[in-house]
Amino acid sequence: MITSKSMQVTEHKNVLVVKLGGSVLSKLSAPFYQSIRELQRSYHVIIVHGGGPDITATLGMLGIQSTFINGQRKTTKDVFAIAEQVLKGKVNSGLVHRFNLEGVNAIGLSGYDAQLLKASFIDEDSLGLVGKIEEVNLTLMHNLLSLNYLPVIAPLASTAGGNRVNINADLAASAVAKALNAEKLVFVTDVPGILKDGELVSRVTMEVVDQYIESGVIYGGMIPKVQAALSVLNESIHEVMIVGCQGSIIQDGKMIGTQITDGKEVQAI
Numbered sequence: 001m002i003t004s005k006s007m008q009v010t011e012h013k014n015v016l017v018v019k020l021g022g023s024v025l026s027k028l029s030a031p032f033y034q035s036i037r038e039l040q041r042s043y044h045v046i047i048v049h050g051g052g053p054d055i056t057a058t059l060g061m062l063g064i065q066s067t068f069i070n071g072q073r074k075t076t077k078d079v080f081a082i083a084e085q086v087l088k089g090k091v092n093s094g095l096v097h098r099f100n101l102e103g104v105n106a107i108g109l110s111g112y113d114a115q116l117l118k119a120s121f122i123d124e125d126s127l128g129l130v131g132k133i134e135e136v137n138l139t140l141m142h143n144l145l146s147l148n149y150l151p152v153i154a155p156l157a158s159t160a161g162g163n164r165v166n167i168n169a170d171l172a173a174s175a176v177a178k179a180l181n182a183e184k185l186v187f188v189t190d191v192p193g194i195l196k197d198g199e200l201v202s203r204v205t206m207e208v209v210d211q212y213i214e215s216g217v218i219y220g221g222m223i224p225k226v227q228a229a230l231s232v233l234n235e236s237i238h239e240v241m242i243v244g245c246q247g248s249i250i251q252d253g254k255m256i257g258t259q260i261t262d263g264k265e266v267q268a269i
Contacts, residue, residue, distance in 0.1 A: 013043050014043055017186070019185065019186065031248040050169035075128040096108040109154070118135040120132060121159065129163065181237070185229070188244070
């Protein structure tokens with residue numbers, strides 16, 4: 001017997017975009033997925049994920065060379081075919097399945113679906129099939145969120161000319177957050193946040209982040225993480241967060257990590 005499951009339209013809530021880096025996907029535990037379900041009580045949550053390590057590993061097994069230019073993977077047709085298979089076929093479907101197991105009504109999407117993400121080439125000559133987001137299908141997003149679905153988005157898109165392109169996941173998450181006027185953008189990483197003298201910095205402004213980079217408090221792989229966070233701060237998004245991937249990202253009703261703000265007062269959860 002076939003049964004149907006109805007979805008109830010929810011009240012208006014602010015949007016929270018969560019970016020999952022490819023390096024943390026294998027480290028996510030049941031408490032993490034459950035904390036996303038808890039966040040849905042207060043927010044319309046959207047997940048944007050990467051998949052770089054899996055893509056690199058698969059390319060290596062197949063003997064396909066992969067190079068990076070200014071942090072962007074040069075994407076030939078062969079590289080793109082693998083990136084697409086990994087992002088859509090492995091990472092996205094795996095995340096959706098895991099969210100569903102934890103009681104979250106997740107739905108997997110790529111930028112091709114209903115023209116969710118429209119893009120243009122960054123530099124086709126040097127980077128190949130790599131794009132930047134020009135437009136987000138807000139109607140699709142609002143409809144899914146109003147039904148309390150959790151969109152899980154693979155960072156792939158198509159251009160006006162019909163070319164499929166790879167998108168840096170940080171840039172994709174930032175573009176989605178900006179388009180939807182998200183209250184917050186959360187970067188889930190393999191560190192709990194910005195650390196100073198071994199202690200977690202719970203709240204910091206843009207200006208202090210720049211000072212931390214200059215003084216060496218923020219260094220190495222954390223620099224691009226905080227720079228991506230800073231890039232999304234604008235007139236509508238006043239706060240981004242860097243949180244860890246180990247366990248729940250919520251404790252005593254609040255997110256655990258480093259809040260990076262534009263200096264204006266924001267409401268924490």
